[in-house]
Amino acid sequence: MGRQVIIQELPKGELTAEHFSLQDAPTPAPGEGEVLVRTCLISIDAANRAWMQGATYREAVKAGDVMHGYIVGEVIRSGDPAFKAGDLVEGEGRWAEEVICSARGLQKLPAHRPISHQVSVLGIAGKTAYHGLVGVGLPKPGETVVVSAAAGSVGIFVGQIAKALGCRAVGIAGGAEKCAWLTEELGFDAAIDYRGGNLFRELKAACPDGVDIYFDNVGGEILETVLFQMNMKGRVVCCGAVSQYNATAPTGPRNLPGLVVVKRLRMEGFIVMDFEDQDAKAVADLSGWVKDGQVKVVEDIVEGLENAPAALVGLLAGANRGKRMVRVAPDPA
């Protein structure tokens, strides 16, 4: 038997913890090509919410499903020759203590500890920041990089990677406290509280040479405001639209596509899997920067499977600082 989190009902507007419920269920034996994994960590991502809106880059999740999510855990029993009991793995899983995974959706992890790094800097968050900024944004030293949701799981790495690459890093985040933390603790050149009501003016002051790359995690009005300050041939790395996921009546930036034409911008969407062939380089670069202190790893770990729904709801409201994950069980020995 193991505990699991069920989607009780799909949200129509704002997601709440009441859209989920906890249940006990028997754990089946893995079939051929399947692996039984004991979950250690569940990655909590804004994308989890997007999956509830309908088909995205993957099929939608449905009411009655055990909630889908990205997990790191230990193999208990394997029905696939590629994995054996005791292997540390990551991949597509569920919000559950024990998960039957398709072997094709799993990857073995190195012995690196703490394993939480596999969810943060060396996992989806760090790789998303790296591939989006490096592979899509194509930054040149001296350019100005702006990132929204800058104190979030991906944002903290975007800014720090930008600095490591010789760019000016400017973050947009919610609240003066987060902003101070970005500049004082994480080395951002400037940070702007979008709730301050003066984003346009503060952005202008923080980016005297305009914006060359905007790493967009939010869409909506913030995207609209940054677009006005993009430089010619600027690049908008489209990573997320978190401002829109809970919206019942989404709004589009009113200066699109006008400014894309006028400024010859490139707006490009990506997901981390598009750059799998660059993963080894990403991990090597990120590990190096962590080692020499250029990239600080900030993790926001919520304890207990039962708190996963609240952890996601909080993430969508911007409650996290750094990569949010849920600890379901301690690191394996």
Added chain:
Amino acid sequence: MGRQVIIQELPKGELTAEHFSLQDAPTPAPGEGEVLVRTCLISIDAANRAWMQGATYREAVKAGDVMHGYIVGEVIRSGDPAFKAGDLVEGEGRWAEEVICSARGLQKLPAHRPISHQVSVLGIAGKTAYHGLVGVGLPKPGETVVVSAAAGSVGIFVGQIAKALGCRAVGIAGGAEKCAWLTEELGFDAAIDYRGGNLFRELKAACPDGVDIYFDNVGGEILETVLFQMNMKGRVVCCGAVSQYNATAPTGPRNLPGLVVVKRLRMEGFIVMDFEDQDAKAVADLSGWVKDGQVKVVEDIVEGLENAPAALVGLLAGANRGKRMVRVAPDPA
């Protein structure tokens, strides 16, 4: 003395012919680095209207200016060693019978007749279609290309070039008559009347394999509708936003940037000058296609400088079929 068209007042909303006036003015002698050109043809472009909204890729035009425009004409007197009387030239000019041009903004034209081809298929319209589709869209044979304002100056070439490159070409235009003309005369595989009220459904029927490249001349709701049917890794060539130029309260596509992320789209703006290094290839390819009948040249020539304002107003309302230009004087002998 020569006639010229003045911007009487900048439009706040819809542009009308009354925003312009006609006057006679003495023609000065060209200074050093300047050339006096007798205008034969003026290109009428949606971009002319955008220049009145503010600075774009060039400075804004102002009330009191002789209206700016792209012209083809004959050199009468030259103050620059690169040009001599009798040369046929194209470049930045004015809506006037005689124009003092900066020599740096002019290019000599080959002896090709009719010279109207230098404004249509071998000029900005044809090159814009070519560079946008080929250089930004990167089409592969078998892909589906959708173009809006398909019966317009650029659109007619986008569809025909798409066909020449082995793609499926689908046009969006205003009115059943234009649509029939696109399929029957210009070889589009399908054409959809956006005024029919069923764009989404008709687009779906016309693009059974989805849309790989959308060449967007209009922005707004049509862009929003096409985005829903883009394929993964699709490309949106952002060429114009004519639906927004006359709008006092522009609207943004509500599915931006969401769908750019989900479908990993690339939206990229360009202007024809960005691809100057590819102009020779564009002209060679286009000339070849015209010669072998794969690309038909359709021109919409309005006679008389005094009709230039109405020609632009009509263009913005979609009255043209093919490249619109104003003939100020007959082709030189």
